[in-house]
Amino acid sequence: MKPPIGSLLALMLMIACQNRPTGTTEAIVSAFTGPCTGKYVNLEKVLGDSFLIHSSFGIQAFKVKFLPKSEYNLVTGTNGEVLYRGPAVRFRDRYYLAKTNPDSAYWVAAFEHKRNLIKGFAEFEAQMRLIDDTLRFWTRSEVNRPGFIIAAGKDKISLDPNEKVLHVLYANVMAQLPWDTLEIVGMEKEKNANPYTLVEHLSSKQVGQSLSITFRQRKKHSVFITNTLGETVLEEGCWCKNIELEMKDLPAGTYQLTVAVKSTGDTESIPIEKK
Numbered sequence: 334m335k336p337p338i339g340s341l342l343a344l345m346l347m348i349a350c351q352n353r354p355t356g357t358t359e360a361i362v363s364a365f366t367g368p369c370t371g372k373y374v375n376l377e378k379v380l381g382d383s384f385l386i387h388s389s390f391g392i393q394a395f396k397v398k399f400l401p402k403s404e405y406n407l408v409t410g411t412n413g414e415v416l417y418r419g420p421a422v423r424f425r426d427r428y429y430l431a432k433t434n435p436d437s438a439y440w441v442a443a444f445e446h447k448r449n450l451i452k453g454f455a456e457f458e459a460q461m462r463l464i465d466d467t468l469r470f471w472t473r474s475e476v477n478r479p480g481f482i483i484a485a486g487k488d489k490i491s492l493d494p495n496e497k498v499l500h501v502l503y504a505n506v507m508a509q510l511p512w513d514t515l516e517i518v519g520m521e522k523e524k525n526a527n528p529y530t531l532v533e534h535l536s537s538k539q540v541g542q543s544l545s546i547t548f549r550q551r552k553k554h555s556v557f558i559t560n561t562l563g564e565t566v567l568e569e570g571c572w573c574k575n576i577e578l579e580m581k582d583l584p585a586g587t588y589q590l591t592v593a594v595k596s597t598g599d600t601e602s603i604p605i606e607k608k
Contacts, residue, residue, distance in 0.1 A: 361458070363465045364438035365494040368431035371422040372550070373404040379421075379428070379446065379530075380517065386451060387514040395454075406430075408455060417455050423530075424496050425598050427503060430455060431494070439494065443503040451515040453507060463506045465490075531592045531601050538605050540588075544578045548592070557591040558583070558605075583607050 376397045383396045395416070398407045408417040422429045428446070431439045440461050444453040453460065468482065468490050482490060492498070531554070536545035548554055551574040558567035558578070566583060569576060585607050593600040 359465075360488075361434075361440075361461045361465055362488055363461055363468050363490045363492060364434055364436065365431070365441055365492045366438060367494045368420060368439055369422040369424075369429040369441060369494055369499060370496065371424055374406075374421045374423045374428065375399040375404075376406045376408075376421050376428075380451075380515070383518050385516040385518060386454060387516065389511070424500055427500070427507070429499060429503070430457075432457065436489075438491065441494070441499065441503075443499070443507060445507055446515065449515050450512045452510045452512050456510070459510075460503075460506050463509055464492075464502065467502075467505070468492075529601050529603065531594065531599055532603065535590075535603070535605075538603070540580050540605050540607050542579070542581045544580050544590070544605070545575065546578070546590075546592070547575050548573070550574070552594050553596065555593045555595065557593070559589045559591065561587055580607060 377399045380395075380397055382398065383394070386393045386395065394411045396409045398409075399405075400407060405419050406417070406421050407415065410416050417430055417432060419430060419432050422431075426445065427443050429441055429443050431441045434440050440457045442453060442455055442457040442460050444451060444455070482492060531548060532546060533549045534547040536543075546556065551572070553572045554570065554576070556567075556569045556571075556576060556578065557565050558580075559565050566588070567578060567580070569578060588605050588607055590603045590605050591600060592603075
């Protein structure tokens with residue numbers, strides 16, 4: 334019986350990183366056969382239209398423009414140079430960017446973002462080198478090659494861009510990268526005051542008779558209201574973009590609104606006050 338893919342990849346990456354040479358100039362041989370699949374994301378709503386990343390290497394400035402017709406994101410640097418033009422896909426707690434390499438295959442870079450922290454943004458080469466190290470170890474070993482490696486040779490390793498593989502593989506890649514400080518600037522800063530990824534709008538955090546919720550996407554949502562003891566006092570579910578909760582029977586006090594999407598594993602909680 335084969336161990337789960339996550340356990341195998343974690344072991345592979347740990348061994349590869351322990352033996353990783355510094356300053357390597359080897360050509361990158363790993364690439365995905367296609368872009369990441371899933372619903373495209375407008376990065377202006379995630380990061381604003383301009384932002385700074387403060388890292389140990391200094392401060393990097395970025396601008397983002399969402400192109401509605403193609404649903405691509407155009408990312409430019411300090412001097413207006415194009416750093417990325419393509420889709421952004423979100424799966425669970427991670428975002429993925431994919432661009433074609435000289436062989437018309439795809440390099441993928443993941444990034445994670447929470448509040449004022451970010452890691453991995455548009456770091457295609459660094460992340461693909463980490464994957465290279467992992468997969469070179471695998472393809473040179475005597476064990477059976479996993480199914481997500483479609484083809485493997487000395488100069489080329491072709492990978493399946495399956496969401497599950499990406500999620501596990503890049504979880505291990507992300508673990509090797511540091512958190513940097515994110516500073517959102519420009520006109521999108523106020524738009525980005527809503528830090529939530531599932532909830533687009535609440536009628537109010539000071540709740541009276543009812544609470545109206547607008548979600549960012551039409552999906553199957555589960556909604557829970559819990560009191561300060563952690564007890565669920567109201568629960569609703571719907572496949573919808575909007576929902577209205579009747580709150581008139583709840584006593585005044587502090588509650589927590591939790592929204593969950595079971596299909597992706599996403600959850601977020603928002604404190605509310607019942608008047």
